[in-house]
Amino acid sequence: MVQDVQLRVLPRVAASDAGIRELVLHELGTDAHDVRNLRVIRRSIDARQRQVMVNLTVRVWLGEEPAAEYPQVDYPDVTGRPQVIVVGAGPGGLFAALRLIELGLRPIVIERGKDVHERKLDLARISREHVVDEDSNYSFGEGGAGAYSDGKLYTRSKKRGSVEKILNVFCQHGASTNILVDAHPHIGTDRLPRVIENIRNTILRCGGEVHFQTKMTDLLIEGDKVVGVEAKDSSLSTLNSSFLTFKGPVILATGHSARDVYRLLASREIEIEAKGIAVGVRLEHPAQLIDQIQYHSREGRGRWLPAAEYAYVQQCGGRGVYSFCMCPGGFVVPAATGPEQVVVNGMSPSNRGGRWSNSGMVVEVRPEDLLNADLGLMTDEYHSVTNHQSPITIHQSSIINHQSSIINHQSSVINHQSSVINHQSSVINHQSSIINHQSSIINHQSSIINHQSSIFNHQLSMLLFQEHLERLAWQQGGRRQTAPAQRMADFVNGRLSADLPPSSYAPGLVASPLHFWMPKFISERLQEGFRAFGRKSHGFLTNEATVIGVETRTSSPVRILRDSETLRHIRLQGLYPCGEGAGYAGGIVSAAIDGERCAEAVASYLSVTG
Numbered sequence: 068m069v070q071d072v073q074l075r076v077l078p079r080v081a082a083s084d085a086g087i088r089e090l091v092l093h094e095l096g097t098d099a100h101d102v103r104n105l106r107v108i109r110r111s112i113d114a115r116q117r118q119v120m121v122n123l124t125v126r127v128w129l130g131e132e133p134a135a136e137y138p139q140v141d142y143p144d145v146t147g148r149p150q151v152i153v154v155g156a157g158p159g160g161l162f163a164a165l166r167l168i169e170l171g172l173r174p175i176v177i178e179r180g181k182d183v184h185e186r187k188l189d190l191a192r193i194s195r196e197h198v199v200d201e202d203s204n205y206s207f208g209e210g211g212a213g214a215y216s217d218g219k220l221y222t223r224s225k226k227r228g229s230v231e232k233i234l235n236v237f238c239q240h241g242a243s244t245n246i247l248v249d250a251h252p253h254i255g256t257d258r259l260p261r262v263i264e265n266i267r268n269t270i271l272r273c274g275g276e277v278h279f280q281t282k283m284t285d286l287l288i289e290g291d292k293v294v295g296v297e298a299k300d301s302s303l304s305t306l307n308s309s310f311l312t313f314k315g316p317v318i319l320a321t322g323h324s325a326r327d328v329y330r331l332l333a334s335r336e337i338e339i340e341a342k343g344i345a346v347g348v349r350l351e352h353p354a355q356l357i358d359q360i361q362y363h364s365r366e367g368r369g370r371w372l373p374a375a376e377y378a379y380v381q382q383c384g385g386r387g388v389y390s391f392c393m394c395p396g397g398f399v400v401p402a403a404t405g406p407e408q409v410v411v412n413g414m415s416p417s418n419r420g421g422r423w424s425n426s427g428m429v430v431e432v433r434p435e436d437l438l439n440a441d442l443g444l445m446t447d448e449y450h451s452v453t454n455h456q457s458p459i460t461i462h463q464s465s466i467i468n469h470q471s472s473i474i475n476h477q478s479s480v481i482n483h484q485s486s487v488i489n490h491q492s493s494v495i496n497h498q499s500s501i502i503n504h505q506s507s508i509i510n511h512q513s514s515i516i517n518h519q520s521s522i523f524n525h526q527l528s529m530l531l532f533q534e535h536l537e538r539l540a541w542q543q544g545g546r547r548q549t550a551p552a553q554r555m556a557d558f559v560n561g562r563l564s565a566d567l568p569p570s571s572y573a574p575g576l577v578a579s580p581l582h583f584w585m586p587k588f589i590s591e592r593l594q595e596g597f598r599a600f601g602r603k604s605h606g607f608l609t610n611e612a613t614v615i616g617v618e619t620r621t622s623s624p625v626r627i628l629r630d631s632e633t634l635r636h637i638r639l640q641g642l643y644p645c646g647e648g649a650g651y652a653g654g655i656v657s658a659a660i661d662g663e664r665c666a667e668a669v670a671s672y673l674s675v676t677g
């Protein structure tokens with residue numbers, strides 16, 4: 068018989084196997100001999116009251132052998148099977164590849180960055196030498212954006228079965244089975260690379276391919292069908308670099324930072340649209356202070372509790388202000404993907420034992436918010452896409468030219484009519500050409516109307532806004548990877564910080580008035596949000612905390628349009644926009660779930676098309 072027992076215990080008891088066993092036996096009123104095994108299957112911390120408690124669900128096997136901890140997936144050999152191109156080796160791409168193998172298809176994974184170990188050297192160079200490799204950084208490389216992260220694996224996805232499957236596959240590839248138990252599971256940046264390497268080995272062992280330093284440069288399109296990709300092998304020197312082609316349906320899982328991919332899609336007139344994002348800052352507190360606040364104790368977390376988490380949300384001026392990607396006991400990291408950008412993000416090791424705790428503090432921004440915003444230093448490119456003044460003016464003057472040419476035409480027709488009365492048939496032809504002319508003007512005018520309606524919803528407007536903020540942060544941070552920063556209470560009160568507290572951010576901080584140079588519709592909402600969070604948690608709003616700019620890569624600024632049933636691009640057959648970059652996921656687990664779904668969609672497409 069299998070029985071689940073609910074316990075609510077002190078943290079000290081929750082940390083002791085013997086203590087849990089004793090309580091379970093007491094609860095069941097049974098003899099120790101009857102219990103073949105017991106296992107904690109769910110664990111959550113309840114810190115709402117002064118005395119912090121731990122809730123446990125313990126599964127007990129009475130008189131029978133315990134089941135396996137989790138089901139394992141059987142990955143068959145797919146050598147010689149139809150191939151599918153997976154662009155991007157983030158969680159979306161890797162889980163798509165694994166699922167393709169399960170379904171008997173051969174994944175060819177191409178990844179612009181390096182393998183997860185080589186990549187680490189490039190990350191170190193960002194902090195040490197302030198050099199950002201455009202293909203190997205915190206977003207690009209094997210494992211994608213999540214490889215060097217906190218590895219938080221909780222998601223708002225309600226698809227329980229799908230979430231469990233992803234966690235099981237992580238365990239099968241070396242993650243601790245604690246992730247199956249904890250209410251807020253995380254793997255940790257020290258353990259994720261090994262798990263990712265194991266996933267790659269499964270793909271290779273089953274006959275799939277993984278190509279690093281291979282950047283997709285174009286889609287191969289025949290009519291309305293994507294039949295493969297063109298890619299550049301950047302492992303060779305620029306002189307020797309060569310272009311390769313990979314043929315097959317394409318799962319495009321290139322993440323939210325592949326701006327060149329968005330620009331490629333826009334230039335090839337592949338349907339995409341601007342999407343709302345959230346932008347703001349990283350907020351860093353001493354971990355001890357967060358522990359004291361969250362666990363209501365001067366002692367902080369003590370011996371038995373993990374570094375404390377928090378989550379805040381507040382409506383400010385009709386937009387959400389909220390904490391995002393909280394990293395207890397973690398580091399703030401430089402997450403730029405190109406030159407002239409400063410972008411911050413966060414990660415933590417598995418033990419979350421660092422001296423600081425940080426989170427993104429972000430404000431929801433919608434495409435229409437850029438309409439009335441005073442954006443000061445916006446780039447010319449931004450203005451050209453958001454205002455569209457020049458194309459419209461050109462359009463309008465071309466219509467005026469058009470109309471006057473018609474008037475000339477008409478008067479020449481009248482002259483014609485009088486002088487060539489015997490040539491009526493040619494006049495009729497002439498008149499019908501005028502009618503054609505006039506209908507082309509009507510088409511022209513309606514295209515202008517379409518143009519105008521898309522002005523403030525331009526496909527790349529949010530991406531350009533992100534770029535603008537990141538460049539501002541780079542300028543304010545000293546034109547290196549040093550980040551602009553301000554003490555939290557100073558930020559809220561609009562004061563320059565004379566100095567800054569110590570920080571985990573390795574490239575270094577520069578004191579800067581973020582309240583002044585960030586767009587007001589963001590900084591003022593953040594100030595209001597911080598005041599509200601300070602009222603909710605005494606001690607949270609403090610000058611011991613540091614606001615670090617800027618957090619812009621919270622989600623994709625673009626959505627690649629796909630059919631909600633077939634997951635195929637709305638026009639192009641053979642193209643499956645996938646994961647966070649396509650606008651259909653936000654986080655490691657949801658990207659992995661989307662990867663699996665895209666693999667299933669390609670499998671049914673291939674069975675239809677043969």
Ligand SMILES: Cc1cc2nc3c(=O)[nH]c(=O)nc-3n(C[C@H](O)[C@H](O)[C@H](O)COP(=O)(O)OP(=O)(O)OC[C@H]3O[C@@H](n4cnc5c(N)ncnc54)[C@H](O)[C@@H]3O)c2cc1C
Nearest residue numbers: 155157159179207211212213216219283322646647654655
């Ligand atoms: C520092 C940091 C910490 C994070 N922490 C967490 C966390 O704790 N928990 C969580 O759930 N989420 C976290 N995230 C977010 C999470 O990493 C992403 O949501 C997730 O990785 C998205 O998966 P994806 O596969 O869709 O895209 P990505 O992970 O972005 O992967 C895309 C891949 O495509 C590759 N690529 C891009 N362009 C090309 C091209 N042209 N050719 C070939 N390859 C290309 C990239 O190199 C990259 O490897 C974090 C992100 C960062 C940056």
